[in-house]
Amino acid sequence: MALWFAFLRGINLGKRQMKMDELKACLEGAGLGSVKTVLASGNVGFEAEGDADAIRSQLESLIEKQFGFAVGVVLRSEAELQAMLAGHPFGRLDSAADVTRHVLMFDRPLPQGLSLPDRPGHTEILRMDAREIYIAGYRQPDGRYTEGVEGVLKPLYDRLDKNALDTMRNWNTMEKMLK
Known part of the structure; x- marks a missing residue:
């Protein structure tokens, strides 16, 4: 499994509320591994199989089903995030x-x-x-x-x-x- 990082757009603003422990449980329930949220603004690391497009689509579907509103996901692989930091x-x-x-x-x-x-x-x-x-x-x-x-x-x-x-x-x- 590869390590991925998802950055959710526009959550915890107005009625678009999402608790990070609920997001973590949602992703773990879908089989993603080592799920870790950072702060309450929709930053989450996890392990998953597949390519970026498939993973992003899966996340967007899971989140909309669980929370009742669509959320855009900007995704980065572990290598991409490491390169940004380096x-x-x-x-x-x-x-x-x-x-x-x-x-x-x-x-x-x-x-x-x-x-x-x-x-x-x-x-x-x-x-x-x-x-x-x-x-x-x-x-x-x-x-x-x-x-x-x-x-x-x-x-x-x-x-x-x-x-x-x-x-x-x-x-x-x-x-x-x-x-």
Whole structure:
């Protein structure tokens, strides 16, 4: 069995509530192994057989049946997650900066030739990989960090297919996934 990581989009917002112990029980009941959730925002590691498309489809079906609402799943293999972490996408940040680190993950490759103008000292795009964008959000006078990210990402969403699925995670969460 291979190790996989699922990042669920848009749960625990409004009426889309999901307890992680219930998610864990649902996945274990379907035969997935070594199920481990991280935080309450829909991050789960597990062992499963099959390819990414089949596993993602299985998860989406299981979750909709169990919880009564559809949830998009962005999936990464153990090797893909290890490569993300080993790539040190935030290595050039000043360690003393008051900044939050995020990764925006997609279910499919990003458009070719994409360029996103960032806002230095506010919202910076540190790197774009085939299916990930690494973002630094600097603390602003109002105490917020990622308030301007939508504006920086607007050119991307203007070019994406309407069915493209994405989800953003704090980098601290990503670092916890393999532990």
